[in-house]
Amino acid sequence: MRRGLAVLALALFLSTPVVTGWLVGDLTGGAARRLAAEGESLDYAVEPVSLGAVGDRVLVVVASVLMVVSLALLIHATATRKLDPRWWSVLVPVVLAGVLIGLAWRIATAGAIGANIGAGLVVLAGGPVLLLLLGVAVVQAARLSREHRRRVG
Numbered sequence: 001m002r003r004g005l006a007v008l009a010l011a012l013f014l015s016t017p018v019v020t021g022w023l024v025g026d027l028t029g030g031a032a033r034r035l036a037a038e039g040e041s042l043d044y045a046v047e048p049v050s051l052g053a054v055g056d057r058v059l060v061v062v063a064s065v066l067m068v069v070s071l072a073l074l075i076h077a078t079a080t081r082k083l084d085p086r087w088w089s090v091l092v093p094v095v096l097a098g099v100l101i102g103l104a105w106r107i108a109t110a111g112a113i114g115a116n117i118g119a120g121l122v123v124l125a126g127g128p129v130l131l132l133l134l135g136v137a138v139v140q141a142a143r144l145s146r147e148h149r150r151r152v153g
Contacts, residue, residue: 005074005083012070013094018063020102027110027118035113042111045119049109084148090140097133100126 028042036042050056074091077083104126108119 002082005077005087008070008074008077009091009094011066012074012091013098015063015067015070016095016098017102017105018059019067020099021105022060022063024103024106027106029110029112032111032113036111040113043114043116044109044111045116046105046108084144086144087141090137090144093133093137093140097130097137100130100133104130 026048028036032042051059074083078085078088104122107122108116110116110118
């Protein structure tokens with residue numbers, strides 16, 4: 001894959017968790033919200049990070065534009081044969097990994113009263129799935145690069 005296309009793939013991977021997290025939204029339960037409104041402090045497996053209302057919006061808008069533009073350019077590169085369609089066997093697991101990271105972030109940062117069991121389940125179940133997705137992407141990328149070097153060299 002050429003360097004420009006690799007940058008687009010990286011931009012897609014980095015922007016996908018941000019957009020996914022925004023689309024999923026805060027997963028703090030209704031009961032926890034009511035208790036928080038009454039003055040009870042919430043427990044977090046991971047404290048949510050915020051850049052403030054404006055900063056969060058800017059980040060989501062930039063990530064959304066980056067994601068849509070990267071995806072559109074990668075599709076265009078495939079249609080114009082600048083990107084071998086077999087590279088989508090690398091890109092799809094990478095995008096799915098980004099979605100999983102965004103979802104896991106929202107689960108881990110959900111406020112709770114007591115333990116956040118969802119965060120533990122995400123680590124136990126999501127961790128291996130994430131490793132599998134990224135492993136598939138790395139193996140496919142290595143295989144496609146090796147085939148390309150063999151054809152060219």
